[in-house]
Amino acid sequence: MTPATLIRRVRLVDLSGDGSPATGSGEVDVAIARGRITAVAPRLQPAGDQAVIDGEGRWALPGLWDAHVHLGQWSLGRSRVDVSSADSAPAAAALMAAALGRPGVSDLVVGAGYRSPTWPEPPTVDALDRATGQRPVVLISGDCHNGWLNSAALARFGLAPRAGVLLEAEWFAVLADVVAAELAQAGPRSYAAAQQEAARRGVVGVIDYEFEPGFRRWPERYAATGLLRVQTSVYPDDLDEAIASGVRSGDVLAGRDGVPMLTMGSLKIISDGSLNTRTARCVEPYPNADGLAEAHGVQNYDLDALTQLLAQARAHGLTAAVHAIGDAAVSTALDAFEATGATGSLEHAQLMATADVSRLARLGLTASVQPAHLLDDRAVTHQLWPDRADRCFPFASLAAAGVRLAFGSDAPVAPLDPWLAIAAAVHRGDPDDAPWNPAQALSPVQALAASVRGRIAPGEPGDLVLLDDDPLCPDFSSAEAARRLRRMDVWATVIGGVPA
Numbered sequence: 001m002t003p004a005t006l007i008r009r010v011r012l013v014d015l016s017g018d019g020s021p022a023t024g025s026g027e028v029d030v031a032i033a034r035g036r037i038t039a040v041a042p043r044l045q046p047a048g049d050q051a052v053i054d055g056e057g058r059w060a061l062p063g064l065w066d067a068h069v070h071l072g073q074w075s076l077g078r079s080r081v082d083v084s085s086a087d088s089a090p091a092a093a094a095l096m097a098a099a100l101g102r103p104g105v106s107d108l109v110v111g112a113g114y115r116s117p118t119w120p121e122p123p124t125v126d127a128l129d130r131a132t133g134q135r136p137v138v139l140i141s142g143d144c145h146n147g148w149l150n151s152a153a154l155a156r157f158g159l160a161p162r163a164g165v166l167l168e169a170e171w172f173a174v175l176a177d178v179v180a181a182e183l184a185q186a187g188p189r190s191y192a193a194a195q196q197e198a199a200r201r202g203v204v205g206v207i208d209y210e211f212e213p214g215f216r217r218w219p220e221r222y223a224a225t226g227l228l229r230v231q232t233s234v235y236p237d238d239l240d241e242a243i244a245s246g247v248r249s250g251d252v253l254a255g256r257d258g259v260p261m262l263t264m265g266s267l268k269i270i271s272d273g274s275l276n277t278r279t280a281r282c283v284e285p286y287p288n289a290d291g292l293a294e295a296h297g298v299q300n301y302d303l304d305a306l307t308q309l310l311a312q313a314r315a316h317g318l319t320a321a322v323h324a325i326g327d328a329a330v331s332t333a334l335d336a337f338e339a340t341g342a343t344g345s346l347e348h349a350q351l352m353a354t355a356d357v358s359r360l361a362r363l364g365l366t367a368s369v370q371p372a373h374l375l376d377d378r379a380v381t382h383q384l385w386p387d388r389a390d391r392c393f394p395f396a397s398l399a400a401a402g403v404r405l406a407f408g409s410d411a412p413v414a415p416l417d418p419w420l421a422i423a424a425a426v427h428r429g430d431p432d433d434a435p436w437n438p439a440q441a442l443s444p445v446q447a448l449a450a451s452v453r454g455r456i457a458p459g460e461p462g463d464l465v466l467l468d469d470d471p472l473c474p475d476f477s478s479a480e481a482a483r484r485l486r487r488m489d490v491w492a493t494v495i496g497g498v499p500a
């Protein structure tokens, strides 16, 4: 049985939305039992069985959630070679060659983080072969939407010889095998460490979209490594199996002392590509589209296929999470939601037609967005989408239309750090830079509200974060607020009443 907990003397951060200082911002005590908040009031009397945490006047927020992670790949981060600094294909290949001799690097060597659109020459298998030889080497692009394998890795994963990188659907099938091989090498400890690190940043839960049948893999993994609340998912390849098993969104797949910890989430569909790979599906063609197989980007699932999947999900009690980055893909995804009455979320929504903002609101879908991407994608947007940069990451428009925003990192694409996302949404740029399209910036209240679930009130989950500073940053400029938010000290993270 979960111990009862009394958190004393905390100041509640008011996320009600008007931005004014919390009314009656005096200190309160918060009682938690069986994983839920049972009372919030000044000076509650401790009961004999309660563990007491003295907040000493610190600020209390509901627990933070990351609404889009690939937890397996994030947990593998340290065992992968970081090639994000490479400014050319030979430079990336040389980093991999240097890593081959490292102690502890086993049979398969995986690098991650390359961003080739700005390179003078595209990556080739030949260039990687010359640098790395007979050991299987896989490089994963920074946006995860393409993969660069040497000949040994192509053979190991059963692929025909080729000249260049793998893209989109063909690549995702291989990526699932690569991740499974890496996880088998790393063992469960990496999962536990990744969850502990997230909890230190105030994260109490994640929505995991790892490329795997999560509904099948997670129960056993949770028993071995569980710490955070995890909402898992299923991809179309395993949808039939999920349906046959009878699992529905919201089902509890694992608990801890009667507290639901692992739940079933959505059918995840990657409907288009990504900006960096120039495969996000757009209404207008990419400028300088020569060399691109599809000038408008790639629609992995057309409207018919998407509609069929969403109808199937809805009929079997599953919500849907549809990845759509380009404006044409967003429109197609909304068409499919509208046609089927499916519920769930639009993932990314990086570039949107203005009219789709209100349609998203009307359909009642969650916009699951990743503000930290606007830091990484700022330069490449001005290079690849110069004519549409003003329609990217339209957070303020979405909020004004009444869309529910949920922030995520898409880790490992960006670090699993909600404070980086919150700061990026508030300042829309590095704190030392001028903001990008500041009309679309959110207030700290809005950004925090998009990062939590629920409230600190009786009946709500007993998930709290205690902070040394006021995260609302009253009277700060956006740059000052972003600086404070990025450095926010998390003093304690409490999950279901238990300190993580």
Ligand SMILES: [Zn+2]
Pocket: 068, 069, 070, 209, 410
């Ligand atoms: Zn993702």
